[in-house]
Amino acid sequence: MNRYCFLILITLGVFACDTQLTPYMEQLTQWDKALENNPETIGDSLATLNVAKLNKAEKAYYYLLEAAVADKNLKQLKNDSTLLISERYYNSKKDYYALARTQYYLSKYQEDPQKIYELLKTAEINFEKSPKDDYHILGLIYYWLGQIQYKQINLSEAELYYKKSNQIYSKLKDSLYMVYSLRQLNRIYNKQKKYDLAKENTNQMLEIITYIDNKNDSQISELYASILNNQSFLFINTGNTDSALMASRKCISLLDNRDISIKSPYYLGIINVFRKKAEIDSCKFYGMKMKKAAEQENNLFNLANCYKNLSQISIEQKDYKQACVYNSLFNKLKDQINSNHEKEVLKELEQKYALAEKEKENLRDRNRSLWYFTISLTIALTASIVALYFSWIHRKLKVKNAHLSEEIAKTQWGFALSKELIADNSSAYEKLELLLTKNIKLIPDKVYYEFENSLKAQKEEYSQRLFSALTNIDNNFIEKLQYKFPDLNIDEVMLAYMLRHEWDINDIAQVFRITFEAFKKRKYRLKIKILGADNNKISLEDYLNKM
Numbered sequence: 001m002n003r004y005c006f007l008i009l010i011t012l013g014v015f016a017c018d019t020q021l022t023p024y025m026e027q028l029t030q031w032d033k034a035l036e037n038n039p040e041t042i043g044d045s046l047a048t049l050n051v052a053k054l055n056k057a058e059k060a061y062y063y064l065l066e067a068a069v070a071d072k073n074l075k076q077l078k079n080d081s082t083l084l085i086s087e088r089y090y091n092s093k094k095d096y097y098a099l100a101r102t103q104y105y106l107s108k109y110q111e112d113p114q115k116i117y118e119l120l121k122t123a124e125i126n127f128e129k130s131p132k133d134d135y136h137i138l139g140l141i142y143y144w145l146g147q148i149q150y151k152q153i154n155l156s157e158a159e160l161y162y163k164k165s166n167q168i169y170s171k172l173k174d175s176l177y178m179v180y181s182l183r184q185l186n187r188i189y190n191k192q193k194k195y196d197l198a199k200e201n202t203n204q205m206l207e208i209i210t211y212i213d214n215k216n217d218s219q220i221s222e223l224y225a226s227i228l229n230n231q232s233f234l235f236i237n238t239g240n241t242d243s244a245l246m247a248s249r250k251c252i253s254l255l256d257n258r259d260i261s262i263k264s265p266y267y268l269g270i271i272n273v274f275r276k277k278a279e280i281d282s283c284k285f286y287g288m289k290m291k292k293a294a295e296q297e298n299n300l301f302n303l304a305n306c307y308k309n310l311s312q313i314s315i316e317q318k319d320y321k322q323a324c325v326y327n328s329l330f331n332k333l334k335d336q337i338n339s340n341h342e343k344e345v346l347k348e349l350e351q352k353y354a355l356a357e358k359e360k361e362n363l364r365d366r367n368r369s370l371w372y373f374t375i376s377l378t379i380a381l382t383a384s385i386v387a388l389y390f391s392w393i394h395r396k397l398k399v400k401n402a403h404l405s406e407e408i409a410k411t412q413w414g415f416a417l418s419k420e421l422i423a424d425n426s427s428a429y430e431k432l433e434l435l436l437t438k439n440i441k442l443i444p445d446k447v448y449y450e451f452e453n454s455l456k457a458q459k460e461e462y463s464q465r466l467f468s469a470l471t472n473i474d475n476n477f478i479e480k481l482q483y484k485f486p487d488l489n490i491d492e493v494m495l496a497y498m499l500r501h502e503w504d505i506n507d508i509a510q511v512f513r514i515t516f517e518a519f520k521k522r523k524y525r526l527k528i529k530i531l532g533a534d535n536n537k538i539s540l541e542d543y544l545n546k547m
Helices: 003-020 023-034 039-047 055-070 081-095 094-107 111-128 136-151 155-172 175-191 195-212 216-238 241-257 264-276 278-298 300-316 320-421 425-439 445-473 475-484 491-502 503-513 514-529 540-546
Strands: none
Touching: 023 039, 023 320, 039 055, 055 094, 081 094, 094 111, 094 136, 111 136, 136 155, 136 175, 155 175, 175 195, 175 216, 175 264, 195 216, 216 264, 241 264, 241 503, 264 278, 264 300, 278 300, 278 503, 278 514, 300 320, 491 503, 491 514, 491 540, 514 540
């Protein structure tokens, strides 16, 4: 029983050592926790680390954080090669949470909607396998799955994912991401003409964004402006032009006061309101602003809309020459847009159908997997009960055999060690050897451990006496060597001394009780420690002689 406990304690000790955080890993973990609030600072901190010094686990975590920082700062890495290293590592270690995070960031580097969808779905599955410590990443996965479906105009699937995302962020009380998911739901409701739901969502968004508004945060400011712009279109659709105008003006004023460039879609809302109010001069004023913004953005669609509006305004002002110019520019852009659109429309329809079918296939696979799992679990439980009995008997015999082998190995090891270390007491050694030989299978544990401790003490005394003798002979050299290379142990210092004083190889081997091959390996390791792996031009003996 004591032996079993001993083995269990050793196993737990090894496991604790394997899972203990290294200083680099502890630092990376702390940065990860601070990432949400200080992405720029964490990015600067990551830049100070020397990646070459990190082990595989630390590198995988480093590359994951590097991608997370870039994402938080609205930037991208040059490519996804480092993230692929993280994915391979976490996949091999079955770290499903880190794997889900990595695959989420990998999806940002794909252009094909099908590949993005597959990566995000894989990330979702891996998150479900994880301990589920942090649901924030799952909210992001759902949000971007919604974005993929929304772009393919699969509105019902997109709505489902946005709702899942919003539920997660509501539980986490993450106001900013709640607003993002609500804004996308609002756009779906507007397209579906569910104006009551859109109005309810808009009021909820405005309440949240007003509470978290920060004039110095451009991300929140632009989000606030987009909500006001959506509200303006909602009022236009419901026939409330006065409220629409108020919302549009507030949107433009907010960005203007905070010195943020105003996007062309924001001008479109206020132009539509002034057209309904028949205020032509205001339409033209904001139309020219929209034209300038669309040109800077290279937004051909909004630029075409702008020329169309300006053409109609010029006709109403009876400036037919200018109307022809704008109309000509509109037709030119329309042809260009249609040409590009015709090439992409079939591909978009195919992708839309593929993603919708993929979603249904995933649901079918999950239901099928659940059924198979139930049947497999029943069979597995029955088989395991039978297998466990036979496995228990086999394990008992195997453990017993292993213990016998271990006892023999320990005794033989102790026997060999005694030959090496007990040099000054040969008669006592011979008696001990004779005793061990006769009773090799009958040695009690207590006697064995006392014998082991005795050998250790003798070995330490032997090394210390020899080391003291060498120190007295060449004290300056040894002090200098230990000062310059503090990592060298006693045996390595003694070997360096012997090489410096040109000891015979056989004598060195006899002192250390090693073979010629073992001596060569020791000498090579010592050279690596002193001269480095790349320095082959200088011999170790020459270097030690010149010290």
